[in-house]
Amino acid sequence: MQKLLNIAKIIDTINEWIGRLTYWLVLLMVFVGVWNVIGRYLGRLIGQNLTSNALIEVQWYLFDLVFLLGAAYTLKHDEHVRVDLFYKDWPPKRKALANFIGVFIFLIPFCLMIIYYSWGNIINSWKILEMSSDPGGLPRYPIKSMIIVSYILLIFQGLAEAVKNWAIFTDRLSPQEEHHDLNL
Numbered sequence: 001m002q003k004l005l006n007i008a009k010i011i012d013t014i015n016e017w018i019g020r021l022t023y024w025l026v027l028l029m030v031f032v033g034v035w036n037v038i039g040r041y042l043g044r045l046i047g048q049n050l051t052s053n054a055l056i057e058v059q060w061y062l063f064d065l066v067f068l069l070g071a072a073y074t075l076k077h078d079e080h081v082r083v084d085l086f087y088k089d090w091p092p093k094r095k096a097l098a099n100f101i102g103v104f105i106f107l108i109p110f111c112l113m114i115i116y117y118s119w120g121n122i123i124n125s126w127k128i129l130e131m132s133s134d135p136g137g138l139p140r141y142p143i144k145s146m147i148i149v150s151y152i153l154l155i156f157q158g159l160a161e162a163v164k165n166w167a168i169f170t171d172r173l174s175p176q177e178e179h180h181d182l183n184l
Contacts, residue, residue, distance in 0.1 A: 001163075001172050008160035012076055015157050019073025022066050029062035053134040061143050068150035072157035075107075096168035103162040111151040111158070118147045 036059060039050035074080055087095060124130075125141040132138050167173035 001167060001170075004163045005167060005173065008163040011156045011160040015072040015076050015153060015160075018069050018153065019076070022070045022073065025062050025066050025069075029059055029066065032059045032062065053132070053136045054138055057132055057134070057138045061138065064143055065146060068146050069153070071150055072153040075154065075157045075161060092174075093169050093171075096165040100162050100165040100169060103158045103165075107158040108155055111155045114151050115148055118144075122148060 032055060036051045036055055039055075043050040087098060090098070122141070122144045125144045130140040130144075132140060164173060
């Protein structure tokens with residue numbers, strides 16, 4: 001079990017760093033968005049276009065990255081939305097068992113389904129080197145590839161969470177240790 005917990009810690013570390021990177025992507029996204037607004041209105045005043053379709057798409061792509069790359073980080077920190085009508089009152093071992101089962105019944109099948117159904121579209125996008133239909137737009141194939149990357153990261157984080165929850169359920173790890181020892 002300790003080897004699995006060590007692997008879970010490595011996965012946690014990777015997703016923690018990716019999550020911290022997304023903080024900066026949020027800031028960059030806001031700056032690009034502010035420039036797009038300022039550039040549009042200032043450009044009208046001076047009669048010069050100060051923004052472009054590419055900059056608008058950069059803002060969209062940054063949002064995509066924040067959403068996609070932030071999913072595993074959010075799971076790691078147990079911040080996903082859940083309907084916890086009963087869950088909130090359960091003891092830690094019952095919560096751990098519910099989380100463990102949920103990874104294998106809901107999370108991993110959902111992620112695999114997304115990967116399976118997006119795979120062909122992403123491959124086709126790479127084959128034709130898909131570009132935005134907007135004039136001066138950006139390539140679409142790299143951002144579409146992030147769908148696969150993000151759901152693979154989510155699967156790995158789900159497995160890490162399953163290991164930690166199983167360790168809690170079998171009394172090999174306390175809920176407090178899970179938050180203190182495995183988180184950065």
